[in-house]
Amino acid sequence: MACQIAAEQRTGALLSLERVGKVFRNGTVALREIDLAVAPGAFVSLLGPSGCGKSTLLRIVAGLTPPSSGRVAWDGEGIAGSIGFVFQEPTLMPWATVWDNVYLPLRLAGKPRSAVRENVEGMIAAVGLSGFERVYPRELSGGMRMRVSIARALVTEPRLLLLDEPFAALDEITRFRLNEDLLQLWRDRRCTILFVTHSVFESVFLSNRIVIMTPRPGRIAEEVAIDLPYPRDEALRTSQAYAEQCRDVSLRLARSSR
C-alpha cells in the first residue's frame, strides 16, 4: 500500500515537462532546460517579466508550438483533447453570438446543438452572463468578453486550463472581480490551472504555487509555495499575510532577474 502511494506520487503529476527547450527559427533561445511538474488540481502561476518565454511555454504545453528539445509528458491517456486555453485577448468570433462562441469547442467536436444546450447555457451562467446568450461580442465590455472566453475554455470540462495573461488588459476593479470568479470556477470544477502573468499581486492571490522565470533565455529561477488559505477574497487582499507574501515574491523576482 505504501509502495503504491509512493509510485502514485512519482507518476501522479498531471503534466510534466522534462528539459524542455525552445529555439526560434531566427536563433533566439526562448526557453532552456525547463523542468516542471504540475499536480492535479493545482493552481500554478508562471511569473516573470515579458520576454521570459512564459507564453511560449504555455503554447508548448497546449501543443500549439513544438518544443525544440525535451518532452512534455501527460498523466495517462491522451489529455491533449482536454485542454482549455484563454488568450491575452478574448479572441472571440465577432460574427457569432455569446452562445455560439461558447458552443464552438463542442461544435468542433461534432456535438449537435440540442445535445449540449444545457451544458452551454450552464457554462454561460457559471461565468455570470445569463441573459447575454444572444448578444454579439461587440456589445460586451472587455471584462464580459473575457468571461465568454473563459466559459468557452471550460465548456469541454478540460482537466487542464491554460491562461495567458488573460486579465492584463482589464482595469483593476474588473481584474479583481475576475480573479475571485476564476478561483470560484477552479474550486467548483476541480480542474488544474496553469496561469501566466507578470503581476506579483495576481499570482500570489490566485495560485498555490508560483514558478518564477527569468528572461533571455527563459529559465525557471525558483518555485514558491503560497500557503494562504482558500477561499481567497477581498478580505485577503488587504491582509497582512497577503502583503508579506507579495513582498517575499517581489524580492525573489527582483533577485532572479538581476
Place this chain on the structure above:
Amino acid sequence: MISRWSDAFGRMAAPIGVGILMLAAWQGVVTLNHIPPYILPGPALVAKTLWLDGPSLLRSLWVTLRITLAALAAAVLLGGVLAIVFAQSRLLERCLFPYAVILQVTPIVAIAPLIIIWVNDTFLSLLVCAWIVAFFPIVANTTLGLNSADRNLAALFRLYGASSWQVLRLLRMPSALPYFLTGVRISGGLALIGAVVAEFVAGTGGAETGLASRILEAGYRLQIPRLFAALLLLSLTGIMIFAVLSWVSRRLLAHWHESALPTED
C-alpha cells in the same frame, strides 16, 4: 423613427439641393445661349426624351442589365471558388494568381474583339467580357480575407482538432465575408462597365441591342437628347446596383462588423 427620417432627409437635402442648382444652371446656359439640342440639350428636353423613348430604352436597358447581372453572378461564383482554392493551396495560388492579374490588367477593349470572334453567341461573348472585368476584385479581396483570420482563433481551432473544412467554414469564410462583400460592391460597378464596353466593341447587331449600342447609334445620328437619356439610365443603373449591394452588405454585417455599426452618439 421620426428623427431617423429627418436625419436622412437632412443628409440628402444638401446633395439634392446642389443637383437642382446645377440642373437649373445647365438649363439657363442652354436657353440663354440658344445652344442647339444636337450640341447640348437642356435637362428638360432630356427628361422629355426619356419619357417618350422610355419603353424602347428600357428594353435596351434590360439587355445590358441581364449581361451585367449574369456577369456579376459568374464573378461572385467563380471568384469565390477561386479564392477558396487559393486559400487552401499556396502552390495553386502562386501558379494561377499571376494569370488572374494578367487578365485583369489587359484592357478589355483590346481582347473583346477576339472573344466576340471566338464565342459565337452574342449574349455569351458579352457576358465573358463583363466577367473578365468583374471577377478580379472578388478573387483578390476574398483571398486576402480568407488569409486574414485571427491567428489566435486559428490556434484555438487547431487546439480543438478542427478539420480543414471546419476551419474554412467556421473561421476563414466568416473572416473573409467583409472583404468578399467589398469585392462584390466593386465588381457590381465593373460588371456594368464591362458589359457596356463589350457592347461598344460588338457594335449594333442582332435584334436585341443594349444601351451601349443605343448610345452609339444616337451619337451617329446626332440624336443627342436620346444619347443623354440613355446615359442617364446607365448611371442610374450603376447607382442602383451599388446601393443594393451596399444594403445587402450592411445587412449581412450587421451586429458584428465595425463598418456596419451605427455611430455612437
